[in-house]
Amino acid sequence: MHFVPNPELGNRIITLMAALVLVLQIATVGQRGILSSIRIFAVQSFLLGAIAAVIAYFNQASHIYIAALLIVFLKAGLLPRLLERLVERIGIRREIEPLINVPLSILISGGLTLLGYVVAESFYHPEETSARAALGHNTLAVAIALFLIGFFVMVNRRKALTQVLGLLSLENGLFLAAISLTYGMPLMVELGIFFDVLVAVMILGILVFRIGETFDSMDVSKLRKLRE
């Protein structure tokens, strides 16, 4: 007997998880401790992997399972580990005051989420979407919001390490957008992206370490000194 999963159920589960991912993202904006930021990122990535797995199940696209496994292994396991070790080696645990204070930052994040919905709305054509594509509607909005908030974190934070975290959550947004729109890119492309992220974190990790050594601080505002 062939079991056909109910797409409506899948849609609800995914929307719920995407909402959780978004909440975690906004939590990063308000978070001051670096270690907790890393852990939030790990949980977020785990949820993302779960979303990928759910999409794989409900769309019967078995190759997305591999992507899901990879994201859980890399982004929820390996990368947070690497970053935590980096934090221990540098010995900086708390972020100093961001450029824009926390309440205002959260307000801005709310605005960016709204922008994400507005943008996603322009992709939404209910008259021509099947049940399959409807699955992506909410998720795309969340993905764009994730991307924008991740970017905002990079602009707003002073420490190089939190900027790396911002970049990684931005990348999570990209992954979510890709998987919700296309139901999984070809596996080769996914592998390529994961490899890129891994290398990027390695390089950034070294860079962060060097910045910390050279300037006795991870504050990238001090890089201004490099200008002639």
Place this chain on the structure above:
Amino acid sequence: MNTLPLGMIFALSVAAYLTGAFASLACWRKPVVARRICCSAALAGAALGGCAAVLGILRGTPVAWSVPSGIPLFAYSFSYDALAGFFNLALAITVAAVSIYSFGYLKAFEGKRNIGFFGFLFHLLLLSLTISFTAANAFLFLIAWEVMALAAYGLVTFYHEDRETRRAGLLYVIMAHIDTGCLLLGFALLINASGSAEFASFHKAAVQLSSAQQTAAFVLFFLGFGIKAGVIPFHIWLPAAHPVAPSNVSALLSGIVIKTGIYGMARIFLDSLGGVPSWAGLLVLIVGVVSAVLGVLYALMEHDLKRLLAYHSIENIGIILMGLGAALIFRVAGHPMLAAVALVAAMFHTLNHAIFKSLLFLGAGSVLHSTGTRNMEEMGGLIRPMPVTAFCFLIGAVAISGLPPLNGFVSEWLTYQTLLAGFGAISGLRRILFPLAGSMLALTGALAAACFVKAFAITFLALPRGAKSRNVQEAPRTMLIGMGWLTLACAALGLGATWFLPVFDAMTEQLLGQRVGAHLVTGHGLVLSAGMRTSGTVSPMVIAVGLLVLVLPAALLVAIGTRRFGRTRGPVWDCGLPGLSAENEYTATAFSKALRMIFSVLYKPRREIQAVFDVSPYFPKEIHFESEIDPTFEKRLYAPLQEFIFRFSSRMRTIQAGSIHAYLAYIFVTLVLLLLFGVRK
């Protein structure tokens, strides 16, 4: 005929260059091995490439291969037609000579410089050259073009410890990238119209272009290829970059690399665009005339042997462009026959210049190798220690001056004939340009001859002017063989021109639908004619025989006289003052004085004489003499441009705050604005 052998041989020659690149890099710790690998791989590649070229030209019809890459618009497409074959032939002849020459030349690098890295760049340059001549996909062509620019940059700056060299390299790399940028935009226009990056698809697309787009495409391609070819006013990098490179590389740069610009013009203007508007042809012709005349005039004022040769490259590119421009005009005006003759003239001169210019650069390299200086004022009398080099250089000098019976004469004569025929064929006022261009070509030839009298006489004749040119030795045998090969080619292409001309038939038929080889040859294959009823005829072979008839009796008389009376050596004519020394000789500056005066409007010479007196003003103790000509283009065209760029950049610096947050914020704000803009629609 089967296409397989041609493809195989071409692939093998590419493989030889690739192997040469990586094998010599791998042996960089063993200079002797690296040198041997580098030179023999280049020789093998040239031999195979030459075979492929001959097969390609004989075949007549184009052969194409294509391997899809999986990337949109990009494919590894090659097309081996007569034009590609012809340029590959020029490449093979030059590379064969340069690689034999390098066996001896690179020996001086052993233990001092990294021959492995040199070999890597050298082979990369050769590889990119042969690929850019055969590529049939715009992106493949651009990649080869860019690799060529970078490899040439690496070779130009090979003596990077010199400040002058680094400056020249920088100038070169900037100009090379402006030129790649222009080509990229030009190809973007064509690709946009055709929806494909294959050269073959441009034929149809070119018809659909609006006239504004056609103008833009012509200007972009002419700029791009013109910069690479070194036409005036985009030439400033050429006399800076070519002399500072190692001499075997200079030979390649002047011989072949600048010809890629000519190849590109022929390929795009005649093949892909299928002809350009009449004003565009006129522009090419005028730029050619300006480059030829100014190139040779600047060459006359040079005392640096290699810079002098570099300026002559500009002159010869000008002559080639005269032929090409005439071909473009005739084609639009509906004279395919004349266009074909003009194209033959241009392409023949391209090959000839590749041969005699590399010969001259190799000769200059031998002189530099033995004396250690490029300054002609320190040379002199080198014909006695270096007779073979002197002979080869002399042949090259005669050929480049366009004197019969060598190859330079034949192609310049053909160019001249087509220009004269243009007056009768073209209607309207612009036809006056043709005889004017013809007379300018004649002037160029005369000035070039004057310049090479100076170059040869100051370098090789009379007494040594400086310590560096005493006690010198002839170059090693391999270097002489390399030069000898090109010397032979100069003579063969001159004397055998009537047998060589049918080679162009396949090319002119493909590009212009005409075969003119048979029309150009009359008198039982001994006499050249320009294919028109009214045109002149000339026979290099008969001239050569005539010269022999004149010279032989004299030589005979000398031989008989020597045998009968013996030989006595006496002092030269010394005006009754015995003991002439090097100080009494003409210098290069003095020799060119007359021309400096005649063309002083152009040169705006500046000179400064300072005398230091001891007792009386009639007996100066020391005299300092300084003379310099006005670098017009650098001062009037490039200096204001540079100033503008600097001023603009310093304005732009205010937004370069050096803060990562600011940069991120720029990107972020742009992104949000673009998103809002996209949603609004």
